[in-house]
Amino acid sequence: MHRARAWAQLRALAELLEAPVTTSLEGKSAFPETHPLSLGSGGVAMPRAVFEHVRDADVVFGIGASFTATPFGIRFPTAGKTFVHNTLDPGDLNKNVPTEHALLGDTALALDLLIEAVRERLGGGPRGRAGGVAGRIQEQTKPWLDSWMPYLTSDETPLSPYRVIWDLLHLVDVERTIITHDAGSPRDELSPFWRPVAPHSYLGWGKSTQLGYGLGLAMGAKLARPDRLCVNVWGDAAIGMTGMDLETCARAGIPILSVLFNNFAMAMEDRIMATSRERFGTTDISGDYATTARAFGLHGERVTEPGRIVPALREAIAATEAGTPALVEFVTTREKKYSTFDYASYQG
8 A cells, every 4th residue: 555655545435435444554554543434553453443343344355455464464354254355466366365356456546446436336425324434433442442541641650651652642743753663562552552644654564574673764764754753662672683773873863763661671572481581581681771872972861750751752852853863761561461352252
C-alpha cells in the first residue's frame, strides 16, 4: 500500500463500501486511525476491534498485502472466510491464505478500477450503513481502551512505558510526527495505542530485523523530512546494539528524539530464558544512557518520576527544534503486559 502510494484510493473505497479497515504493522499509517472506520493495526499486539473483526469477518480483502504468515503480523483464521487478494507479486497468491478472488497488479490501478465498478454497483454512492459499522468499532474499542487506562495514566514508579507513550501521543502534533518502534517490547507497547493520521508517519517493522534498527530509521526519516519531529522508541537491549550511533546524530547534525525505556533487562525474554538468567544473568542489563548521550553531545535526561515525563519530553523536543538531538531515558517497570489475543482460545 505505501509503495503504491494508494492512500487516497484506500480511503475512498473504504468509505464507499462502508467497510472497517485494519493495517499490518508495516502498513500502519496507510489509513488514518482517527477515521471512524479504522480498527487500528494488527501484529503481536493489537486493539480488540482488530482481533474481533478479523475473527468474525466472512470476507477479507487484502490490499497491497502479501498475506505472509508471521508471528509479527495478523494471524488470519481461514475457516468460513472468503479472501480477496490484491498483490503485485504472483508468488503471494495462495501462499498462506486461500485466495478465491485474485487482483494481481499495481494497487493504485487496481483500486481505481474497483472504485469505479463498486460505485456503479451501488448506484453512485454508499448506502448509509457506515454509522452502524463505526458504532460497532466504538463498542469494541471503548471498553478495551478503558481497561488499559490504568497503565496509560499510571503514577507508579518505576514508570509504566504506556504512561510515557500516552503522554507523548497527547503532547506532539501527531500529523507532523514520524515515529518508529524498536523490536520486542517497544513495538508491542507502542503500536496498539499510537494513532497515525498521515501516510509514512509510522515506520512499522518486525520479522528478523535486529534490535536497534529503529535508530537508523529515525535518522533517515529526519534527513528525508527535516521539518518533522522524528522519534524512535526503543529499549535498553536495543540501545546496547546500536547506541554508539547517537554520536553520529550529534556529529552529523541529525536532531531526532530518542525515547528510551530502561528496565535494566531484556524482560521480554524473562520466561523463556529463566534458567540462563538465574545462572548467568543473561537478560540483565545496566547503564546510564542519558549520561552517555550527553557525553556524545546530545540533550539527555533520565526520568524516574511520572510528573517529570511531559516536561522532559517538551524540553527534549525543544532541543531537537534548535538542532540538537535528544535522548530521554525513562526508568520503567520490568513487568510486561501486552494487548494480545489468542485466536484459538478467545471466547469474546
